[in-house]
Amino acid sequence: MELLVNGARHQVDASPDRTLLTVLRDELDLTGTKYGCGEGQCGACTVLIAGLPARACQTRAAAINGKAITTIEGLAKNGRLHPLQEAFLDQQAMQCGYCTPGMILSGVALLAKTANPSREEIIGAMQGNVCRCGTYPRIIAAIEAAGRRMKGAAA
Amino acid sequence: MTFEPERYELTAKPLHAFESNWEPDRRDFFKNLGGGIVVAVLLSNSARAQESGGGRGGRGFRQPPAPQEVGAWLHIDTNGGVTAFTGKGEVGQNARTSLSMAVAEELGAPLSSVELVMGDTDRTPFDFGTVGSRTTPDMVPQLRRAAAAARQALIEVAAAKWSVPASELQAENGVVTDGKQSAAFGELARDQQIYKRVASESGVRPATQWTVMGKSTPKVNGRAIVTGQHQYTFDMRLPGMLYGRVLRPETFGAILASLDASTAKQMAGVSVVRDGDFAGVTAPTTSAAASALAALRAEWKNTPQTSARTLFTDIKEPVSASPAIDKALAEAHHKLQRTYPVAYIAHTPLEPRAALARWDGDKLTVWTGTQRPFGVRTELAQAFRIPEENVRVIMPDTGSGYGGKHTGDAALEAARLAKSAGQPVKVTWTRQEEFTWAYFRPAGVIDVRSAVDSKGKLTAWEFHNFNSGNSGMNTYYDVANKRVEFHNTKSPLRQGSYRGLAATANHFAREAHMSELAAQAGIDPFEFRMKNLSDARLKAVLQAAADKFGWGKKHAAAGMGFGIAAGFEKGGYVATCAEVSVQPGREPRILRLTEAFECGAIVNPGHLHTQVEGAMIMGLGGALFEAIDFADGKILNPHLARYRVPRFRDVPPQIDVVLVDRKDLPSAGAGETPIVGVAPAIAGAIHMATGEWRRSLPMMVLSAGGSAQSGGAAF
Ligand code: FES
Numbered sequence: 001m002e003l004l005v006n007g008a009r010h011q012v013d014a015s016p017d018r019t020l021l022t023v024l025r026d027e028l029d030l031t032g033t034k035y036g037c038g039e040g041q042c043g044a045c046t047v048l049i050a051g052l053p054a055r056a057c058q059t060r061a062a063a064i065n066g067k068a069i070t071t072i073e074g075l076a077k078n079g080r081l082h083p084l085q086e087a088f089l090d091q092q093a094m095q096c097g098y099c100t101p102g103m104i105l106s107g108v109a110l111l112a113k114t115a116n117p118s119r120e121e122i123i124g125a126m127q128g129n130v131c132r133c134g135t136y137p138r139i140i141a142a143i144e145a146a147g148r149r150m151k152g153a154a155a
Numbered sequence: 156m157t158f159e160p161e162r163y164e165l166t167a168k169p170l171h172a173f174e175s176n177w178e179p180d181r182r183d184f185f186k187n188l189g190g191g192i193v194v195a196v197l198l199s200n201s202a203r204a205q206e207s208g209g210g211r212g213g214r215g216f217r218q219p220p221a222p223q224e225v226g227a228w229l230h231i232d233t234n235g236g237v238t239a240f241t242g243k244g245e246v247g248q249n250a251r252t253s254l255s256m257a258v259a260e261e262l263g264a265p266l267s268s269v270e271l272v273m274g275d276t277d278r279t280p281f282d283f284g285t286v287g288s289r290t291t292p293d294m295v296p297q298l299r300r301a302a303a304a305a306r307q308a309l310i311e312v313a314a315a316k317w318s319v320p321a322s323e324l325q326a327e328n329g330v331v332t333d334g335k336q337s338a339a340f341g342e343l344a345r346d347q348q349i350y351k352r353v354a355s356e357s358g359v360r361p362a363t364q365w366t367v368m369g370k371s372t373p374k375v376n377g378r379a380i381v382t383g384q385h386q387y388t389f390d391m392r393l394p395g396m397l398y399g400r401v402l403r404p405e406t407f408g409a410i411l412a413s414l415d416a417s418t419a420k421q422m423a424g425v426s427v428v429r430d431g432d433f434a435g436v437t438a439p440t441t442s443a444a445a446s447a448l449a450a451l452r453a454e455w456k457n458t459p460q461t462s463a464r465t466l467f468t469d470i471k472e473p474v475s476a477s478p479a480i481d482k483a484l485a486e487a488h489h490k491l492q493r494t495y496p497v498a499y500i501a502h503t504p505l506e507p508r509a510a511l512a513r514w515d516g517d518k519l520t521v522w523t524g525t526q527r528p529f530g531v532r533t534e535l536a537q538a539f540r541i542p543e544e545n546v547r548v549i550m551p552d553t554g555s556g557y558g559g560k561h562t563g564d565a566a567l568e569a570a571r572l573a574k575s576a577g578q579p580v581k582v583t584w585t586r587q588e589e590f591t592w593a594y595f596r597p598a599g600v601i602d603v604r605s606a607v608d609s610k611g612k613l614t615a616w617e618f619h620n621f622n623s624g625n626s627g628m629n630t631y632y633d634v635a636n637k638r639v640e641f642h643n644t645k646s647p648l649r650q651g652s653y654r655g656l657a658a659t660a661n662h663f664a665r666e667a668h669m670s671e672l673a674a675q676a677g678i679d680p681f682e683f684r685m686k687n688l689s690d691a692r693l694k695a696v697l698q699a700a701a702d703k704f705g706w707g708k709k710h711a712a713a714g715m716g717f718g719i720a721a722g723f724e725k726g727g728y729v730a731t732c733a734e735v736s737v738q739p740g741r742e743p744r745i746l747r748l749t750e751a752f753e754c755g756a757i758v759n760p761g762h763l764h765t766q767v768e769g770a771m772i773m774g775l776g777g778a779l780f781e782a783i784d785f786a787d788g789k790i791l792n793p794h795l796a797r798y799r800v801p802r803f804r805d806v807p808p809q810i811d812v813v814l815v816d817r818k819d820l821p822s823a824g825a826g827e828t829p830i831v832g833v834a835p836a837i838a839g840a841i842h843m844a845t846g847e848w849r850r851s852l853p854m855m856v857l858s859a860g861g862s863a864q865s866g867g868a869a870f
């Protein structure tokens with residue numbers, strides 16, 4: 001099958017019932033997409049498929065049908081971090097960092113849909129992402145800050 | 156009163172053999188490193204005792220003193236690059252950052268020039284483990300000392316070169332200067348082969364003169380994290396690597412009666428390994444390994460086991476009479492006798508256990524996310540009956556641990572499979588395996604009896620902890636007549652360390668009890684604590700938390716309540732206040748948490764703040780809804796869908812952290828103690844809101860076969 005990941009086309013020889021998570025990690029060595037539970041409960045495996053957040057552990061690779069996939073490795077453009085990546089650094093919204101890629105992609109999807117989201121909108125959109133280290137308040141602050149910055153840049 | 160050495164800093168498996176006199180060999184060193192300046196920090200006897208945990212009143216780990224002499228070392232290369240070597244590891248507590256800051260501070264080098272090699276049994280000195288909040292109190296002083304000595308060496312090189320007195324020179328920002336001429340560290344290190352050994356207890360810059368330490372500093376490898384470049388063990392790969400899975404017994408302790416592997420063996424690229432009760436598969440992909448595992452047909456011989464239903468009677472035992480306490484209770488103005496059951500909970504690190512093993516002949520290298528790489532090396536050497544010198548364990552910065560990654564289970568599995576495969580093998584645990592085959596925070600039952608006189612002074616205190624552990628068990632309240640005991644009973648499940656160890660359970664019981672006693676005596680719970688405390692540091696954090704929270708300033712509306720708790724453990728002092736709303740039929744909402752924390756001189760205020768906040772949020776889970784359910788040798792809720800952890804919606808809308816900076820005191824660790832006040836503060840607030848005392852952890856009623864689910868009317 002062919003996958004379009006971070007703007008590049010890849011031919012992957014994999015059985016169609018494999019999850020996108022194992023194909024990204026084992027075949028394309030894109031290990032920024034994490035395994036946290038394999039049951040759709042933690043959000044560590046979040047990627048964007050045609051701009052929408054998806055749980056790679058719950059997505060069969062064969063079901064993607066040529067849609068563009070964005071993983072954490074593809075978020076920065078020409079070495080320039082996405083404003084939400086910047087905001088995670090500014091707010092120090094990480095401890096062990098294992099949840100961070102999934103958090104950032106879920107946040108990017110939210111910001112694409114809702115400019116400048118409220119705290120309640122952030123909580124609603126991020127409820128499926130677990131940070132066991134408890135950095136939630138920082139992540140909320142990072143999304144708010146990136147939202148403000150992106151809105152400023154768009155105006 | 157009896158205190159045992161800390162029981163649960165290690166799991167059942169003790170460490171027997173330690174590395175003998177490890178010290179870098181001078182010639183080897185410079186052969187490998189080129190020239191430069193090397194400083195090794197020799198451990199004093201007290202530091203060695205500390206390293207093995209015998210410090211602080213004998214309440215450390217049950218270990219002989221570490222025999223090795225070197226605690227840490229650092230190298231300045233001929234380009235001015237600084238590499239420091241420590242056996243400690245990074246599990247999200249930001250030790251890589253704080254330790255780099257310690258080196259930069261004392262050396263006078265830019266933070267960006269400092270690299271840290273951590274947790275590698277071939278390259279770093281022996282270390283007992285990243286446990287017990289010891290990284291800051293033990294490793295920060297050692298690295299500071301090494302760096303201070305290296306700075307002195309650089310200054311001496313420059314002094315000789317320029318023929319000026321060393322006392323006129325300064326080292327800052329990677330450069331030595333006398334005001335007129337200057338030379339970069341790399342330039343000075345060139346053509347040198349200086350090797351210094353320093354004792355760990357010499358003087359360094361006082362906290363009041365810090366320029367790097369004491370300032371909020373971002374995570375040194377933050378960019379690698381936000382771009383997905385950092386490789387956790389889970390993400391690593393070697394050429395020719397296979398993926399391994401282990402066949403798990405049907406129940407705990409089950410014996411593998413028979414195994415039919417014929418179907419699995421026919422699958423492409425699959426091998427099956429059986430060794431006693433151990434069986435596993437290797438395959439070219441994660442998915443193929445999962446299919447092969449599913450194709451194994453095993454029969455298990457199970458033994459009957461107890462369940463969570465009888466846990467709290469199973470782990471109790473009779474206690475001898477306490478006539479002195481009985482007498483005090485009989486004479487008391489108010490008295491109270493209560494029982495506090497505490498469930499098993501799971502660490503649930505977001506990166507499950509993982510290991511990657513490679514054999515080169517009879518030499519074994521294992522990368523694994525463990526908090527004790529040297530302990531895991533011993534486990535591996537024993538399991539494969541090879542000398543420890545043949546085993547190298549490397550700990551990449553790990554997706555957290557919280558005390559849950561002390562053992563080498565995944566390392567042993569990967570090494571066993573790799574041995575048969577003749578190729579490197581990576582074993583990554585599923586979440587279900589992590590919930591079942593890791594170990595748990597001990598469950599416990601705590602019985603407390605107490606009495607107060609007419610003036611509100613404590614007159615008696617009796618405290619029995621069954622199974623959950625002795626950390627933070629002693630009371631810091633003034634009471635002459637006390638009996639505090641830990642009862643080492645038999646745990647039905649595998650148990651081990653957890654963030655704060657038993658201090659969470661013991662603080663819950665003690666502090667919830669203090670609040671209930673205060674209520675019974677008609678005294679404000681803050682006043683009651685102050686009245687019965689003389690420890691100035693504890694009183695200071697209690698006052699700081701109360702001030703920030705506005706304790707006593709506001710009256711709780713119907714269905715609302717405030718609670719307070721104080722605590723001390725592992726060199727840190729904490730006080731927590733909670734504001735809670737409870738509506739009938741709904742689960743409680745934690746509206747506000749305030750915590751004051753003091754752990755001596757603050758190394759990195761920003762990260763300390765995150766650490767405290769993170770511990771408070773993690774503490775909400777154990778306080779309200781986390782619990783492992785089990786029966787007949789099986790875990791009944793081994794999924795995130797049935798084991799609830801704190802999520803965004805559980806975070807209190809307002810969290811206030813007050814950091815008390817004591818520049819006059821040595822820095823203590825902060826990874827654990829900030830968790831202990833959360834549960835009892837919430838218990839007090841729930842009581843004020845509802846009139847009801849919740850005396851079990853978790854405090855919410857759990858549905859059968861799982862923990863309380865989000866949004867359920869479970870209260
Ligand atoms: S790994 Fe996919 S949601 Fe947890």
Ligand code: FES
Nearest residue numbers: 095097099131133
């Ligand atoms: S930072 Fe560790 S899980 Fe989020």
